[in-house]
Amino acid sequence: MKNLFLVIVMILLSCVILSFELNIHHLEFLRSEFKIEENRAVGYWIYSNLQPDGSYKHIGAKGEGITCVDDVARVAIFYLRQLETDPEDNFSNNRAKEALDFLLRFQRIDGDFYNFVFEDGTINKNGPTSRANANWWALRAFWAISLGAKVYSKTDPEFANALAIRAKKVLKVLESNFKNNLLKGYTDMSSIMLLGACELYRSIPEKDILKAIETLAEGIIDSLDTSHGELLGFFDEGKEEFNWHGWGSRQIEALVEAYKATANQAYLEYAKKSAEKLFPLIISAGPLYSVSRSIKRFPQIAYAAEVFVNSAARLYEVTGEELYAYYTLLLGSWFNGLNILKSPMIGPDGQGYDGLEITHRNLNSGAESTISALLALQAVKTLPENYQELFEEKKEFLTPAFFLEAEKFNLGLSEAEAENSNIASGGAFVRCKGTTALRTNLLLPKVRYQVFAVIPDFDANTVSISVRYGKEKLKAEKKLSYYGLYKLGSIVGTAVEERLSFGLNPSNGTVAIDTLVFIPSVIGIYLDTSDQTILINNSNETFSGVPRGKCALVPGKAISSGEIFQVAVSCQAVKIKQERDYFLLDLFPLYNNNGIVDANHRRKGNFDNIQGITGASYPLEEIKKNIENGFLLMKDIPFLFSDNGLDNLRTKKQCIKVGLKASELWILGSSDHGDYTGELVIKYKNGQQESFFLGLSDWCGQPKYGERSLQFDYRYDSTGNVEHLNCKLYLQHFKLKGDEIEAISLPDVVTMHIFGITLK
Structure with missing residues (x-):
């Protein structure tokens, strides 16, 4: 009976979502009824964390609350946009109205907004991320209720008028905080205010709203006339020094909407000027986190990725230029695997994952990440069908940054x-x-x-x-x-x-x-299924027949890229040392990581920070307790051991020549930033081969793949201090054919570390 119910729910939801990319199941999981003061309203849990059994658990924000205006406003915008596409969509209508009702319960009499509510129903009125101060949550609520006023102006005029009155109240609060033609002097906050003002102007075209639109748009375009704006299209968010961040930076989208509202061509030209330089960077590097004195690439988050997808979609909407259609689908493809890890950032139930690092994904899935993913995919779905088909293809970077x-x-x-x-x-x-x-x-x-x-x-x-x-x-x-x-x-x-x-x-x-x-x-992106390449030429000369500033879909792999993410490594012979009836491989020539240090060198270790030169590390003093006759013993299995600066290898599909018979294989290793698995391939001299599932658990976690472990009472952190964490080395064992081994091929997973390999 339960399965039948799920089937019925799936059928009903399929009437609402246009394809599997707009899967709202996880969003529905986050949706709950919450107590707000003496009333109740429907909101969305701030966080949900992945559990060991694969399910998700609702989580609040400690000290802040359990649901908030910031997230529910995004939900309202999502469903209101669905309604714009299909005014007869009752499901989206219900979800939009309940979200708008939630928002209005947090609006003060002066028009400003609080953000969070605690579990007992008390509104958080004093927290720095919740108090009324013309802040982000007030901006997003302003945008949502202004969009609601426009969307309902034809279908529910009374409700639309009530929303417009509320929106004008918050507009006055925001205008009182103008500084240098910007809200509080910031272009990121101003971009969201501008989006709300444009929506409000469409429902009530009053002069004071138009003036706010023009003021904000002028302030935003001024912030592009900087060194960083000329170089890569960044709008300056700083006050004394240049600062920009991906999250919340909707300046391009806002300028396009200002152009639609005012017909001022300058606003569109500045949006295009930024997009021309910024979009290629974001496609080839991913949604950067921030740029200031340095560039912070990670974490890459859905909140940052989504703003560029919608910005490109708005440009395509007003220009009809094919270039922006390609930008929209490629920027959106970050969610379905066009990223540095070649992994989807949206799950099978529509959960938007909370972040992508250089080594791993954060598979927790809160409201911000989930609704941002849905807003991005919703924008892709506005493209003509031929682009949507390309969006769904598996893609490969040919030209990464x-x-x-x-x-x-x-x-x-x-x-x-x-x-x-x-x-x-x-x-x-x-x-x-x-x-x-x-x-x-x-x-x-x-x-x-x-x-x-x-x-x-x-x-x-x-x-x-x-x-x-x-x-x-x-x-x-x-x-x-x-x-x-x-x-x-x-x-x-x-x-x-x-x-x-x-x-x-x-x-x-x-x-x-x-x-x-x-x-x-x-920009070159290869489409695996159709064997084509999307080319976007931003150089000063024609490339493969594509003129400067143009794009094209060309057959085959149009760019010679070499091995970008997976460097082909020829098999390397290593020395082999016999101890009893074991054969120990000397991996020192392959070592590429320093993960074990003593107290005198603890500031030089770096087991787990692939981006930097220092990180946390294993304590040599503890490991030496397991060394006998120069060998590291793990459950009586001997391994060669090095303490000469490099002591393990990050697996990058290295190939090791062996040349001896063996019936058993042991691997000593661990993973950083999570539990990881990869393919271990044994190639035999007779031409046969065996593939094994190699799993190595997190070095400071618990064995997840049947490993035996050697535990240490502490580790050294990235600054050299002692951290009392129980970190481990893991032992994996494999039974082999017993034939002569020609070579061993390691996984292509840089978060997996191998310290030693022993055969018998």
């Missing part, structure tokens, strides 16, 4: 040194005091890349910079007048790994280099 941390370069004999800093993206930058040459290897696809340096600190006036990549060279003389991004020029990739040399020489004083950034001038 690259971010190289300076502290990870080889400094050689340069007059420079790495410094730890909380303003640096990876926790450290390189301070250059004189002639400096930084070197590393880099594989760039065969397109032109724009090259930028991130300079977070300096006391020099100018700096001479040179970049060499294979046969490509560029030189730049930069006058240092602000912190952040400096454009150095452009180089063309070769699709093979080349030596990259970055040279600089300050005229006087010092210059700090945080990151080198390579952004493709041509």
Whole structure:
């Protein structure tokens, strides 16, 4: 009977959602009735955390509340947009009205809004994320009720009029906080206010609302006329120094709506000017978290991804240009796997995952993430059918952006040194005091890349910079007048790994280099199913027949990209040492991680921070208690052990030549940032092979894959302090055919670490 009920619910919901991408099941799970003072209203739980059995549990925000205006306003906007598409949609009508009713219960008599409610029904009136102060939640509520006034103006005029009255009250509160033609001087907050004002103007076209629209739009476009705006289309959010963040930055979308409301062409041109430079970066790098003195790439969140999808969709709506249709579907594709992990950011029940890191996804799924994902996919669904079909195809980056941390370069004999800093993206930058040459290897696809340096600190006036990549060279003389991004020029990739040399020489004083950034001038996304490539050409020359500033769908893989995320590694022979009847592989030539340190070197360990040069690590003192005759013993299985700086390898599909018979295999390892699995392949000399499921649990968690474990009482954290956490090494065992092994191929999962491999 229960299964029959679920089938009926699915059928009913299919009448509301246009395709599986707009799956609202998890949103419905978050929906609950809440007590608000002496009344009750329907809202949405702030958080929901993934449980070990795969289910989700409702979670409140400690000290803040259990549901909030900020999230429910997003829900109202989602369903109101559904109603705009289909005015007869009763389900969306009911959900929109109950969300709007919830919002109005938090509006004060002066028009401002509180945000959170506690579990006992008390409205949180004093918390910094809840008190009435013309803040984010008031803005989002203003946008939602203004949109409601417009949507219901034809179908329910009385309700629409009541919403418009409420919206005008909050508009007055917001206008009283104008500073330099912006709300409180910030363009991000102003963009949401502008969206609300445009919706309100469509239902009540009054002069004072038009004036607010024009004031905000002028303030926003002024913030693009900066160095960072000219370089990459960033609207300045800062006051004293440049600052921008992905989340909440709806300036492009807001300017398009201002153009629709006023017909002022300048607003549209500024929106297009930003989009031309910003969209290629966001597609190739993902929804950046923030840019200021440094670039913070992670966490990448649905809240940031969604704003760009809707911005592109609005541009397509008003221009009809194919370019913006492609931008919409590609920006939205971050949710279905066009990201650095090639993993979906929306789950099978429509849960929007809470974040993507360089190594893993946060699979918790709160209201903000879920509704942001739905708003993004809703925007994609406004595209013509042929673009929606392309959206659903599996995609592959051919031209990703690259971010190289300076502290990870080889400094050689340069007059420079790495410094730890909380303003640096990876926790450290390189301070250059004189002639400096930084070197590393880099594989760039065969397109032109724009090259930028991130300079977070300096006391020099100018700096001479040179970049060499294979046969490509560029030189730049930069006058240092602000912190952040400096454009150095452009180089063309070769699709093979080349030596990259970055040279600089300050005229006087010092210059700090945080990151080198390579952004493709041509976006290439390969569609696996249809064997086609989406090309967007932002370079100054025609590329593969596509003119500058144009886009096209071309057959096959149109760009030679080499191996971008999965570097092909030829099989490497290793030494083998026999101990009793065990054969121990010497993995030292393959080690690429320093995860074990002693107390004297504990600030140099880095087991778990792939972006930086320091991280937490295992204590050598504890591990030495398990070493006998030079071997690390785990449940009496011996492994070769190194304490010479590198002691384990992050698995990147390394191939190890073996050349001996074995019937059993043991692996000593663990994972960071979660529990991970990958394919372990044994290739035999007779041409046969075996594949195994290798699972290694989180180093400070519990064994999830049947491993045996060796536990330690503490670890060293990223600053060298002792943390009393029970971290572990895990032992996995596999039975083999007993034939002669030619090679062992490791998983392609950089969060899995292998310390040793032993055969018998």
